[in-house]
Amino acid sequence: RLDHVLALCEMVKKKRQSKRIPAAKRYKIERKVREHRRKLKKEARKNGSEKRKLKKDPGIPNLYPFKEQLLKQLQDKKEKNEEEKKRQKEARKKEQAKKRSLYGLQNDAEKRTKIFEKQQQIKEFMEVAAKKTHLKTDSSVKAYYKEFRKVVEVSDVVLEVLDARDPLGCRCFEMEQTV
Numbered sequence: 632r633l634d635h636v637l638a639l640c641e642m643v644k645k646k647r648q649s650k651r652i653p654a655a656k657r658y659k660i661e662r663k664v665r666e667h668r669r670k671l672k673k674e675a676r677k678n679g680s681e682k683r684k685l686k687k688d689p690g691i692p693n694l695y696p697f698k699e700q701l702l703k704q705l706q707d708k709k710e711k712n713e714e715e716k717k718r719q720k721e722a723r724k725k726e727q728a729k730k731r732s733l734y735g736l737q738n739d740a741e742k743r744t745k746i747f748e749k750q751q752q753i754k755e756f757m758e759v760a761a762k763k764t765h766l767k768t769d770s771s772v773k774a775y776y777k778e779f780r781k782v783v784e785v786s787d788v789v790l791e792v793l794d795a796r797d798p799l800g801c802r803c804f805e806m807e808q809t810v
Contacts, residue, residue, distance in 0.1 A: 783810060 691698050729735040783789060789810050794801045
């Protein structure tokens, strides 16, 4: 019975779908493919990943009088560059290993705390200096607040303008309390 079913399936052939499509659709597909390829080329150029054909170095002519010396200099220079790259690579690896180790993290944390402490000392010094200058102009501040109270008592509406980038930093809480 199974053989009979298989034989029937082989006898009945499926029609293949036609490859004919309207010209407008074909042109549209071709245009989309062109645009896509153009976009890929542009991105490759932008990223620098496109391998451009480099002009082959013609080399040194055989008739050049000091060809051997020049080739030796070029070879030495190439070797030095490779050695320098290796040294730099090793230095980077050591630096990364240092950062990854616990000891390196501890040293880094100590350096940061020292920097932070210095910054705090500078801030404290600036605050002390500001207080000293504030004491000198204390009489002018008192006169300003006296005038301010008079203006607030006379006015009907008090409008406080804030900077949207830092609203809490530019608010005057003393003024809000007096109002």
